[in-house]
Amino acid sequence: MTPRASVTQAAKLLNLGLTMPTMQLAETAEAAEVAMDNAMAFCAYKGNLSGPEAALSLLRMGDPAVVGYWRYGLAQQVAGYLGDLDADVRSVYVGEYDATPEDIAFAEVQPNALIHLIVWTARKTAALAALVEALDRALVAECGRQLDQDELAHLLDVQMVDDDEVRECAGYGALLSSSHHRPIRVWQRPA
Numbered sequence: 001m002t003p004r005a006s007v008t009q010a011a012k013l014l015n016l017g018l019t020m021p022t023m024q025l026a027e028t029a030e031a032a033e034v035a036m037d038n039a040m041a042f043c044a045y046k047g048n049l050s051g052p053e054a055a056l057s058l059l060r061m062g063d064p065a066v067v068g069y070w071r072y073g074l075a076q077q078v079a080g081y082l083g084d085l086d087a088d089v090r091s092v093y094v095g096e097y098d099a100t101p102e103d104i105a106f107a108e109v110q111p112n113a114l115i116h117l118i119v120w121t122a123r124k125t126a127a128l129a130a131l132v133e134a135l136d137r138a139l140v141a142e143c144g145r146q147l148d149q150d151e152l153a154h155l156l157d158v159q160m161v162d163d164d165e166v167r168e169c170a171g172y173g174a175l176l177s178s179s180h181h182r183p184i185r186v187w188q189r190p191a
Helices: 003-015 025-046 052-061 064-085 101-105 124-148 163-167 171-177
Strands: 089-095 115-121 156-161 185-187
Touching: 003 025, 003 115, 003 156, 025 052, 025 064, 025 124, 025 185, 052 064, 052 124, 064 089, 064 115, 064 124, 115 171, 124 171, 163 171
Parallel strands: 115 156
Antiparallel strands: 089 115, 089 185
8 A cells, every 4th residue: 555545545534524543553654754755855856966865864964955945845745644634624834933033044953853833724623633643753753763863752843723713813823814923834725
């Protein structure tokens, strides 16, 4: 079974009203591996490198441009995965709220820094929270394997906002219309 087929099968389960625990943990691990591989390919493309292996080597050395491309590529992969598996997910945004202006200007964000995502969903569910948690664990394991990042406890910091929070500009929902700290949309459900 291909990883893409696993995602499609899990999405069908969600659309039938079944909860996420029916999804196999192995499928989440496969999705994490595919996400990492695709993020490496994105790095190689954006960095004009010879291939994903070159991107991986530079990522391990902490090359600032490659780290940035990898984090963005991985955010896109995670966002697409969440959107594929949960029909209530409307869009996903990435933002770097821990970084100081100096860190951003000098591109000092490291591969082991959290990837901050805001997931706009029609409704917050335990199934979506469990999916995020399982994906985070799988990505941590994959980073340990590919990047020798064994000390990593979490990779994702996901905040969920529902329609009411976005409409009322409450909590993280306020960031989606902020003129100063607006996050970058990395995935949106087609209309």
